[in-house]
Structures are given as structure tokens and as C-alpha cells.
Amino acid sequence: MKTVKEILDQKGRKVFAIDASQTVLEAIKMLADEGIGAVVVQKDGKTIGLFSERDYICRVVLTGRRSENTPVGDVMERKLVVVHPDTPVDDCMVLMTEKRTRHLPVVKDDQLVGLVSIGDLVKDIISGQQLVIEQLERYVYYS
Numbered sequence: 001m002k003t004v005k006e007i008l009d010q011k012g013r014k015v016f017a018i019d020a021s022q023t024v025l026e027a028i029k030m031l032a033d034e035g036i037g038a039v040v041v042q043k044d045g046k047t048i049g050l051f052s053e054r055d056y057i058c059r060v061v062l063t064g065r066r067s068e069n070t071p072v073g074d075v076m077e078r079k080l081v082v083v084h085p086d087t088p089v090d091d092c093m094v095l096m097t098e099k100r101t102r103h104l105p106v107v108k109d110d111q112l113v114g115l116v117s118i119g120d121l122v123k124d125i126i127s128g129q130q131l132v133i134e135q136l137e138r139y140v141y142y143s
Contacts, residue, residue, distance in 0.1 A: 020073025
């Protein structure tokens with residue numbers, strides 16, 4: 001069974017982070033510039049939350065806040081659901097579904113070591129299914 005560590009080995013471990021005191025505008029610029037859906041929010045180098053496109057819509061746009069002067073720490077998701085590198089991908093899918101989240105920070109020994117998204121997991125699952133399909137096609141063709 002594939003683990004989060006294997007996903008991170010393939011996609012990389014770079015995590016985009018922003019300080020809680022920075023503005024929402026800075027956070028959404030980072031999301032757009034990097035083509036990502038969420039950014040880790042830190043204070044004094046410690047992970048304290050996650051800010052996503054969904055947070056922007058629900059906690060900024062729909063509440064009438066201004067991106068230019070709202071600290072990202074005021075509108076981030078504080079209740080983080082985290083996983084360990086050894087967590088199986090299937091368990092991550094269950095967690096994401098149950099907790100209605102699209103991003104899981106990966107933590108080992110109280111240190112942030114990566115971030116996986118629902119897209120990362122789905123991509124991996126589809127890749128695995130494609131391999132099985134190709135193997136079955138070769139088997140049927142050569143049988």
C-alpha cells in the first residue's frame with residue numbers, strides 16, 4: 001500500500017508558507033503565482049494554520065473583508081488535520097472525505113515535512129489504475 005512519503009518523494013517536499021501577519025492579498029498572490037490551492041501559515045517559524053482558496057472565498061469575500069488589510073492569520077483554518085509520512089494514501093482519502101479538507105500537512109517529529117493535496121492523491125491513484133489497465137491490455141493482447 002502506497003504511503004504519503006512515496007507521494008512526497010515523487011512530487012517533492014517544497015511547502016509554500018506565509019507568516020500569519022502578512023495580508024490575505026499576499027497569500028492569494030502566492031497561491032496564484034505558484035499554482036497552488038493552499039499555503040501553510042506560520043508564526044515564529046511554527047505552523048499554526050492553513051489558508052486555502054476556499055478560506056478566501058468563505059472568510060474574506062463573503063464576509064466583506066478587504067484582502068489588502070486583513071492578516072492571513074485572522075482568516076486561516078486553525079483546526080489542522082495532519083498526517084505522518086507513513087500514513088497510507090487510502091487513509092488520507094478517508095480523512096479528507098470525513099474532515100472535508102483538500103490539503104493535509106505532513107508532520108514528522110513535530111516538523112512540517114510536506115503537504116499533500118487531494119489532487120496529488122487522485123493523480124497517484126489514477127496513475128496506478130492506468131498501469132493496471134496497460135498490464136491487462138498486454139495480457140489480453142498476447143494471450
